Amino acid sequence: MHVTFGLFLDARQGPSPTDFFNSPLVGRVGFLSLLETYLGLSAPEASFTKRVAVYSGLLRAHDNGAYFYSESLQADSIGTAASLLAWRDEWRLGGWDGSAKSTHPARVKELSAIETAAAGKLPPGEAERLQLVVQALRDSGPGPIKSVHLVDPPEDFPLLWRQVLDLLPAVEVRLPEPQGTGHLRAVQEQALAVLAGHPAGKLGALPDGSVLLVHALAATTAAHWLSAHNSYEPGDRLVLAEDAGDGLDVSLSATGGVNCGFEHPSQLRPALQALPLALELCWTPLDINRLLDFLTHPVGPFSRRARSTLARAVSQQPGIGGEAWTSAKAKLATGEDAQEVADEIAFWLESERWTRNNGVPVDALIARVDRLKEAMRRRLTGESADVANFLAAHRQCAAVHDALTELASQGLATVLPRQIEQLVAHATPAGATNPAAVSHVGCMRSASTPAACIEAADEVVWWMPSTPALPSPLPWSQSEVESLTQLGVQLRDPARELVSLAAQWLRPLLAARKRFVLVCPPPGAEVHPIRLLLKKLLPAIESTAIDLDSAIGSTFIASTAAALAPQPLPTPPRLVQLPQPVQLSDSAQSFTTLNELFNDPALFVLKRVAGLEPTSVLTVEEDNRLLGILAHRVFEKLFEHAAALTWSNPDAVAWFRAEADTLLQTEGAVLLMQGAGVSQQHFRKVCEGAICSLLDHLRSAGATQVQTEVAFSGTLGAVPLVGKIDLLVTLDDKRTVALDMKWRSDNYYAGLLRSGEHLQLALYSSLVEQKNGAAPAALGYFILESGALYITAADLFPKAQVRRPPEGVTVATLLDQARATWNWRKQQLDDGVIDVVPVDPPEDFKGPDGTLPVKGPNSRFDGDHLVLLGGWEQ
Incomplete structure (x- = not known):
């Protein structure tokens, strides 16, 4: 065997025109492995993570509080152990035998004391393996190796490598030479x-x-x-x-x-991300974003179908244990693997959690890592490309498992977040390569x-x-x-x-x-x-x-690019003319769908007729939408109590404070995360103020019943219509008031009433009248942040702010306009004409007399669809 050996030849890729059988080109890792194989010294290699864990135990065992590393070890045990182990390994490669004299500096003497205790305990590194190779070469000779060609000067190699080379035959230095002419x-x-x-x-x-x-x-x-x-x-x-x-x-x-x-190589390959994501679930408060990452990640410890189902529930109600979560679990309970999935959910997602300051018990952490390691092992039987990824992940889990087992044997009770992060990082020093990154023929x-x-x-x-x-x-x-x-x-x-x-x-x-x-x-x-x-x-x-940029078009690079004439971006058309009518479904319309049809038929057709939706990305955001949803849930739960209207404000606040933690944990856990304290306190303060304010309004009006999220169905002319009213209040004289709750924007919603543009409330009024035989006595908006109530009629809520529509604008006139607008838009669609309405449309987009004003689309919510119509600026 004729070996070509260089310090960095392990990174060589090839293909090589000079490859011959029995003539390997190797670097330090490759040559050491080759020597161990032929000398009968091959053994499972201990991971660096395991060695760091052992060395940290040795450092702690000999720490008297006055060593040079004592304070660092106390602050960062894993990081300190990794740094000092690297020192120790470098000294060993240079020929250190672990000794020190009394006259030597303190750091050398203190590490020498550790080295004495490390004998037989610290798994071997490169230096120890080379020492065994040296001894075997002296005892049995070089085996099949006939010559060694060095491409680096011998003085560039550590001392132990030079000792190995001294025992090999025909070692010759051939430094690269000029090859040109x-x-x-x-x-x-x-x-x-x-x-x-x-x-x-x-x-x-x-x-x-x-x-x-x-x-x-x-x-x-x-x-x-x-x-x-x-x-x-x-x-x-x-x-x-x-x-x-x-x-x-x-x-x-x-x-x-x-x-x-x-x-x-990257530590961000999906298979290598599974372990840190799984371990993030150990901590309280639960990081909902990491939970969502765990559930949507392509690699996980249990069924991807089950995790996707739970992810949708978390996106809908960010937390564990709410209605969406319970419904998702019920859906998963019908599959063939129902019991297995239930066990996995209980283990990974519904088990005990620990605070970051106190750390997680090492035994609990070992159980999690071992379970994920087994999940990775089961994936080692698929396609070769998948095996390459999951083998790296399995080794990662095994290295962390070995390190944690070692720490447990040393008596360590808990592990802190920083220690976990470092163990995982040491277990994936280079990461994994892309299995598709292979050289192709030619x-x-x-x-x-x-x-x-x-x-x-x-x-x-x-x-x-x-x-x-x-x-x-x-x-x-x-x-x-x-x-x-x-x-x-x-x-x-x-x-x-x-x-x-x-x-x-x-x-x-x-x-x-x-x-x-x-x-x-x-x-x-x-x-x-x-x-x-x-x-x-x-x-x-x-x-x-x-x-290359200035030479485009020259004979040198003409084959790489062709100059393109600038083209202006397309502008949205005024309308789209189809050769046949647009057929509407028979499903019931809501205010949302009618609003889209009335204000931008093109948007309505894309969303409701063509069924085009943007790619769904499950996220959990701490925004006003979430706060509004949670506040709605607070009032739903409040008025589930028949006696809520008789409670005093302090009693109602006490009830909320008792319920708030459970609500946030199950449906709003994003507000419990680190860094969300201000938002959480703001939410609590707003809800407490809104509860007191609304109860004051209801008591002053003599309310006898409050129904929440009341669903109604009816018609708008011949059009089936559905709606859900946030609050339907019944007064002591049997009259009703329909209220919509909003998180903020007092001026905007009060302005809708004052200008007579409250079509949504008018539709709700019609639905109530069709079902109950009598329309609400008033309509209004309750604003949660301010606690203000804006209604259309006086003398019902003494403390409410009355915002009457303009003279001549009533529920009946709004409904007449809505029916006229429906007929106008329906006729257009029957003729195959689709209006493409811009944001802030000019006057020429308005409809015939008697129809509602055309407001155009909302680019904030519908930007993805507007791009399809040519709105590139969106």
Whole structure:
């Protein structure tokens, strides 16, 4: 076996023209795994999360309150343990045996004491595994390995890796060399000379175009060019994309190219989001947004159908245990898996919760993680793409489970939110890749790091290099470094790392045989050192750079884009003429549907005839709509008590305060969330004031009964009509008053009465009269925030504010206008004519005499539909 070994070759992607059987190209992870396999040392690898948990226990066990890490451990045990474990692992790789002298600095001595206790307890890391490999190589030899080709200098490797290399046969260093010819070769040699510290020799313009800069204002423009360039000039081409390779693949695929297979590991893959979402349900107050995320997420611990059903209930009534929630559970109780679903709902959603300050019992957390781990395990039998995602999620759950089990064995009783977040983060250090991000037949060769560009290619394209990640300084003091050196520890040298990094940046340039292309990021990004080097060697390179935006239409990039003539945005038509009548359904109309038909028939047709609805996105928002709904529910519950009208105001307020918590938990939990305290207190204050104000009005009027949400049905001429009245008040003389409740906007609703535009109340009056034989004696609005009552008649509610309609405007005249407007709009639809009414319509949109004024649509609520009619500004 002939091994090619480099520090960063684990990131190599390929495909490679020089791949041969038994000649692997590997980095540190790959080579260590290979050595362990052939030396019989393979074993399940302990997760970093488990190691952090063990190390945190060791730190706590030896903490006397005066160690250098004591205060940090108290404030952030997991974070402190992770940082100190990283120190310890780096020292071990440098040859530390865990010892310290009495004269050494305190931090070295204190970590040495921990290291003594860690023997046999801390799961092995890279250093311990390498020590076993060294011992096995000494005992049994290198096995099938015949030679090792290093692409990085030996001094760049940690000490333990150098000890391994010393025991392997035919280890040879072959650093990348210039592969170009002609002018490109001269640039490559000059670049190496600069790296070696020699003065830079300036080269003139390259007549063969072997080194090019490509500029574009947008990455997509450059991606289109690269796709076309590869199609029209196929060849041996290597693309290096460090950060945006996945986006480049998307553009290549969209423009007819072939995916290179760039992988972008992310912790935000759906399968990896399931665990943190599930653990968010442990806390009280319950975060309704996270609950909705848990229920609508594509990956969860139980049936997606069940979670979707519950999500709709939560969106309708944000909470757990309300009417919508109970109805959803009843619906789920009829399925084949009813008992299983019921158990899952009880476990995940209806079980005990804990405060963030006190933390969650570790045993309860282990049970949740174990249950989710089992759910992920059951998904490992599907398609290969799904298995790749769920395998990462299963490992994530297993790592957190192992860490929590370790913490429990150390006697830790509870875990705080920050500790949970850190354990999950350590369990998913890189995340998971997109299973669809695979290389396709005929793709360009690719790499995601300059250090992996060790094989020559005719053309190398470096895709948008920008801010490089530089070596971090050593976190230890000079005296600590010196003491570790005395112990034989060879720590990394940041200055040396920077030199090596510069050499790695040259590898893409050195690998080019015929052409090197640097595609620059859009303006505003940091200039990469490789670009500065090219400008130093080739002062004229910017003047010969290709600007893709200004060159559209040239022979160089004509295949990538065609100039389009500007087109004005369409304007909404005045009307739509159809060749046949618009057929209306026989279903009953409500005020809402009539309002749409009267004020914008096009909107009515889209929503009520064509049945077009925007995509439904389940959300829970802390807005006036929610507050109004909750307030309506308060009054529904209040007047369920027959004696409510006899209660004193203090008694009614006491009742509300006793009921409010349950109502909010089941139907308005968004107001119980962190950060919603002001809104919650405002809601409570408004409801208390509204209850007292309404009861005062009702008592002063001699009300004997109040019905809430009263449904009526009837007709408007020949049109079936339905409605639901918020409050129907019966007075002691048997007369009734119909009231609509609104959260706020006193001036607006009082103005509707004063101007005679209260069509909704007029329709309600008609429905009451048709059913009871007598119309309400008055109509009005009760405003919750102000506690004001506006009605159309005097002498009924002594404390109400009377807002009489104009002379000649009565319920009868409003109903006559509504019938005339219906007939006008119905005739239009019968003729296939659909009015498209703009917002704030001019006078020419009004109907015939005797019809209602045309107000136009409400862009706030109907913007999605208005866009279909050409209202692009919406």
